Amino acid sequence: MTNQAAPHLLAVEDLAVEFDTPQGPQRAVRGVSFEVGECETLAIVGESGSGKSVTAQTVMGLIPLRARVAGGRVVLEGRDVVGLSDREWRKLRGERIAMIFQDPLSALNPSLTVGYQIAEMFRRHRGMGRKDARRRAAELMDQVGIPDAARRLDDHPHRFSGGMRQRVMIAMALALDPLLLIADEPTTALDVTVQAQILRLLRERQRTDRLGMILISHDLGVVARAADRVAVMYAGRIVETGTVAEVYERPAHPYTLGLMRAVPTSRDGGAPLEAIEGQPPSLTDPPTGCSFHPRCPFARDVCRESDPEPRVLGPRRASACHFTEEVIANARER
Amino acid sequence: MPASAEPLLELTDLVTGYRLRSGIGRRGGEVRAVAGVSLTVRAGETVGLVGESGCGKSTIARTIVGLVRPSSGTVRFEGRDLAALSGKEMRRLRQEIQLVFQDPYASLNPRMTVAALIKEAWRIHPGLVPRERWDDEVRALLDRVGLRPEHAGRYPHQFSGGQRQRISIARALAVRPRLIVCDEAVSALDVSVRAQILNLLQDLQRDLGVAYLFISHDLGVVRHLCDQVAVMYLGKIVEIGSKESVYRDPSHPYTQALLSAAPSLDDWRGGERGEIVLTGDVPSPLDPPSGCRFRTRCWRAQERCRDEEPALVDRDTGHPVACHFPEPIPTAAGTGRLVKE
Numbered sequence: 212m213t214n215q216a217a218p219h220l221l222a223v224e225d226l227a228v229e230f231d232t233p234q235g236p237q238r239a240v241r242g243v244s245f246e247v248g249e250c251e252t253l254a255i256v257g258e259s260g261s262g263k264s265v266t267a268q269t270v271m272g273l274i275p276l277r278a279r280v281a282g283g284r285v286v287l288e289g290r291d292v293v294g295l296s297d298r299e300w301r302k303l304r305g306e307r308i309a310m311i312f313q314d315p316l317s318a319l320n321p322s323l324t325v326g327y328q329i330a331e332m333f334r335r336h337r338g339m340g341r342k343d344a345r346r347r348a349a350e351l352m353d354q355v356g357i358p359d360a361a362r363r364l365d366d367h368p369h370r371f372s373g374g375m376r377q378r379v380m381i382a383m384a385l386a387l388d389p390l391l392l393i394a395d396e397p398t399t400a401l402d403v404t405v406q407a408q409i410l411r412l413l414r415e416r417q418r419t420d421r422l423g424m425i426l427i428s429h430d431l432g433v434v435a436r437a438a439d440r441v442a443v444m445y446a447g448r449i450v451e452t453g454t455v456a457e458v459y460e461r462p463a464h465p466y467t468l469g470l471m472r473a474v475p476t477s478r479d480g481g482a483p484l485e486a487i488e489g490q491p492p493s494l495t496d497p498p499t500g501c502s503f504h505p506r507c508p509f510a511r512d513v514c515r516e517s518d519p520e521p522r523v524l525g526p527r528r529a530s531a532c533h534f535t536e537e538v539i540a541n542a543r544e545r
Numbered sequence: 546m547p548a549s550a551e552p553l554l555e556l557t558d559l560v561t562g563y564r565l566r567s568g569i570g571r572r573g574g575e576v577r578a579v580a581g582v583s584l585t586v587r588a589g590e591t592v593g594l595v596g597e598s599g600c601g602k603s604t605i606a607r608t609i610v611g612l613v614r615p616s617s618g619t620v621r622f623e624g625r626d627l628a629a630l631s632g633k634e635m636r637r638l639r640q641e642i643q644l645v646f647q648d649p650y651a652s653l654n655p656r657m658t659v660a661a662l663i664k665e666a667w668r669i670h671p672g673l674v675p676r677e678r679w680d681d682e683v684r685a686l687l688d689r690v691g692l693r694p695e696h697a698g699r700y701p702h703q704f705s706g707g708q709r710q711r712i713s714i715a716r717a718l719a720v721r722p723r724l725i726v727c728d729e730a731v732s733a734l735d736v737s738v739r740a741q742i743l744n745l746l747q748d749l750q751r752d753l754g755v756a757y758l759f760i761s762h763d764l765g766v767v768r769h770l771c772d773q774v775a776v777m778y779l780g781k782i783v784e785i786g787s788k789e790s791v792y793r794d795p796s797h798p799y800t801q802a803l804l805s806a807a808p809s810l811d812d813w814r815g816g817e818r819g820e821i822v823l824t825g826d827v828p829s830p831l832d833p834p835s836g837c838r839f840r841t842r843c844w845r846a847q848e849r850c851r852d853e854e855p856a857l858v859d860r861d862t863g864h865p866v867a868c869h870f871p872e873p874i875p876t877a878a879g880t881g882r883l884v885k886e
Contacts, residue, residue: 258735259706358825372826402597403762404823407806411822429735432765432808455813473740474810475769477792483747484769486740490705 219246220391220423221270221308226283228265228274237494239265239278241447246527247391252417252424254438254455256431260491262447263427267393269293270425271310272300288390305336309384313396315376319368325352325379326364332386351382356412374405378412385416392417395427410437431474435459440527443467446492446502449521453528462542463530465507501533509534509541552624553724553756554586554609554642559618561601561608565831576830578604580780581618583857586724586773589750591757593771593788595764595803599827600777602760606728609758610644611635622724640670643717647729649709653701659687659712660697666719673720682719690715690745707738714745718753726758731766743770764807768792776800779838780830782857786864796862796871798843837869845870 228240240262247253257263268275270285272292284291287307295303304310312318320328329351330344339347345364352360355378368376377397384392394413398406414437417424428434434441434455441458443451443466451464462468469487489506492498498505504514513533521529532538559582562575579601586592594602607613609620611627620627622638630638646652653662660683667674674682684694690711701709710730717725727746731739743766749755761767767774768788775785776799784797795801805821823842828834836854840846849869857867 258737374826402827403764403806404597404802405826406808407820407822408824410808411820430808431736431810432812435810436808436812459810459813470736471810473737475740475743475765476810477765477768479769481747481769483744484740486744487737488741490707490738491735 219248220288221247221425222284222286223266223270224284224286226266226269226285227281228262228269228278229281230275230278232277232495234495238281238497239447239494240269242283243444243447243449244283245442245449245452247423247425249390249423250417250421251440252426252438254426254428254434254441255444255449256428256434256441257444258429258491260446260494261444263444264395266444267310267395267425267427271308271393272304273310305332305384305387305389307389308391308393309387309389310393310395311377311380311384311397313399315373315380316368318380319376321368324365324367325371326366329379329383329386332383336387347386348382351386352379355379355382355385355416356408357382372405373401374408377401377409381409381412381416385420385422388420389422391423391425393425393427396429397426398433399428399430406433413437431459431470443470446497447494448502448531450503450532451530452521453525457525457528461539463524463528463535463539464503464532465509465534465538466503468538468542469506469508501531509537551588552585553588553622554584554758555619555621555624556582556584556605556609557619557621558583559605559608559620560616561604561613562616563604563613574831575616577616577780577833578830579608579615580830580833582777582780582782584775584782584785586756586758588723589754589756590773591750591759591771592773592775593767594758594760594775594777595762595767596777597762597803597827599779599830601780601830602777603728606644606726606758606760609726610642611639636670640673640720641722642724642726643720643722644726644728645710645713645717645730647732649701649706649713652713653709653716655701658698658700659683659692659715662701662712663716663719666716670720686715686719689718689749691741705738707734707741710734710742711745714742714749718749718755722755724756724758726760728760729762730759732761732763739766746770764803765809776803779827779833781838781867783839783867784865785857790864794863794873796860796864796866796873797839797868798845799839801874802842837867839868845872 224244226240226243230237230239243266255263280293285293326345326348329348333339333344333347349361349364357363357375357378398409426438438455441455442449445466451458451467462471472485473487487506492502500516500518501514504510519531519533521531522535523529559579560577561579562577565574565576596602608615663683663686664679683697687696692711731742734742759770771788774788774791775782778799784791784800795804802821802823825842828841834841836852837850840850855867855869857865859865860871862871
């Protein structure tokens with residue numbers, strides 16, 4: 212951690228999460244550390260099974276079934292929140308830390324009106340009366356860009372389009388002025404033009420509310436557009452961190468480099484992509500040494516034997532690769 | 546990619562609707578998911594069909610392979626009208642056009658081994674491969690799509706998403722089609738695996754000359770793979786042309802908005818500049834707007850757009866555009882990134 216005057220909103224230190232499976236423990240998150248500051252968006256990017264969503268859920272105190280925190284700390288405003296009781300968590304969630312998901316329908320109660328569900332936040336947490344809470348709900352819906360908010364209060368979730376539902380979710384998440392918002396694939400289920408609307412809304416709200424944000428995404432383009440810093444996850448570990456500019460311009464880990472080259476761009480002219488060979492590893496039986504080595508074009512004997520520690524390349528910039536310098540040189544050639 | 550001039554697939558004024566049942570507070574009627582689409586795919590080329598959910602692109606795929614009947618208009622394959630074919634001819638045609646779906650979990654029978662899944666195609670289309678050659682042919686196909694011979698005896702659940710999509714492609718190839726309709730075929734795959742499948746599709750086209758109708762919401766993938774691009778909105782094609790022309794001079798406001806909204810790796814350099822963010826959602830196809838269907842979300846819309854539907858014709862734009870007021874927006878030298886709003 213750096214010695215900055217303002218402490219981080221959130222610091223995750225050496226977090227490990229394991230699932231119990233019939234095949235033995237599955238190490239979904241293995242020693243993950245990162246920080247998020249006020250008014251800053253950290254993107255955690257990775258493919259399916261990389262551990263990015265489990266990390267987010269753990270930070271939120273929503274540890275998945277059959278999973279347990281096997282080590283590390285989650286420090287929110289200076290206080291370790293791992294192992295808090297449900298009661299303590301209920302006080303934190305919404306008030307300090309809030310979350311939005313890919314699928315708002317599963318997070319909204321289908322049998323209650325949207326207005327009731329938002330107003331409920333104010334009634335329960337702020338002790339507002341029915342009328343005031345309803346008025347606040349309408350204001351909030353208006354602020355997140357739901358047209359004709361006052362009338363739509365009485366509609367049920369299924370009456371809203373996907374994009375509007377995500378706006379309702381954002382309204383609920385922001386209702387109690389949290390400090391930290393976790394957005395888990397918030398636009399993955401949306402069409403491109405609606406995705407652009409939601410990303411813009413999140414950005415605006417972040418600036419006005421000085422929110423810290425963790426954006427979980429598999430989409431490198433969305434991350435480039437929406438985040439300040441990025442942490443790339445592979446097989447339960449963060450393999451590279453840095454500002455978006457640093458990581459995108461000069462990837463320092465072979466996996467990041469591979470991801471960047473696997474995305475079609477306007478410059479490739481339809482030439483074959485440099486795909487990353489093979490498949491992501493099994494978490495129950497991960498490869499020895501560096502988990503990326505079976506797919507890595509830079510791999511040598513040492514990579515099979517020892518798992519590389521993160522190499523610090525600058526302030527809040529690191530790469531967990533034995534041959535980081537070589538990767539950077541290779542990235543620069545292009 | 547060299548494409549011959551011979552049209553393989555020709556859609557003319559295709560209209561495909563779904564019947565609605567009447568119910569409480571609802572009148573019966575028809576949703577015209579595809580509302581008059583003309584499109585040509587030539588042998589050996591790739592045509593991209595881009596649009597957002599509900600634009601009708603998947604309905605086109607279903608119509609082409611005969612899963613739904615068109616309400617009007619024609620689908621011709623190798624010059625023959627599908628509606629006029631006998632049952633036997635239709636079966637033969639089903640062999641020439643194959644469909645690959647987004648979700649290989651749903652389209653592969655979980656109780657059949659990979660070998661059985663592939664051989665099933667030869668049972669349905671007898672005479673294609675003699676039975677004594679089946680095992681050899683299965684091995685050759687698996688090799689062709691990047692799977693190993695020992696995979697033949699395994700079941701779909703034993704594979705990852707990317708490998709399952711390879712199986713779907715192997716099964717499509719088994720009957721030696723001339724056209725493969727890919728309906729969001731790479732959309733569910735992780736980036737690293739998606740690149741493998743895109744490369745595989747390109748290799749197969751180069752080696753076997755198969756044509757693709759590639760249906761996708763992803764403009765980056767379409768640019769990478771396709772020779773021709775058609776952009777759909779609410780059941781109609783709004784802009785169509787060669788990839789170079791459409792991505793260099795996007796002229797329909799909807800195409801411009803799509804390009805602007807599509808996130809790219811370069812967005813950290815300041816993607817917000819020149820960003821067009823459309824307001825609102827796509828209207829219901831049950832009750833499409835009069836005139837131009839895009840006008841309710843269009844920043845250039847005028848009275849004429851409400852009264853008169855724009856035809857899809859070349860308006861000094863280099864390729865056909867269905868807009869009364871097409872206005873090219875310059876893009877940064879061939880990158881498809883808009884440089885001004």
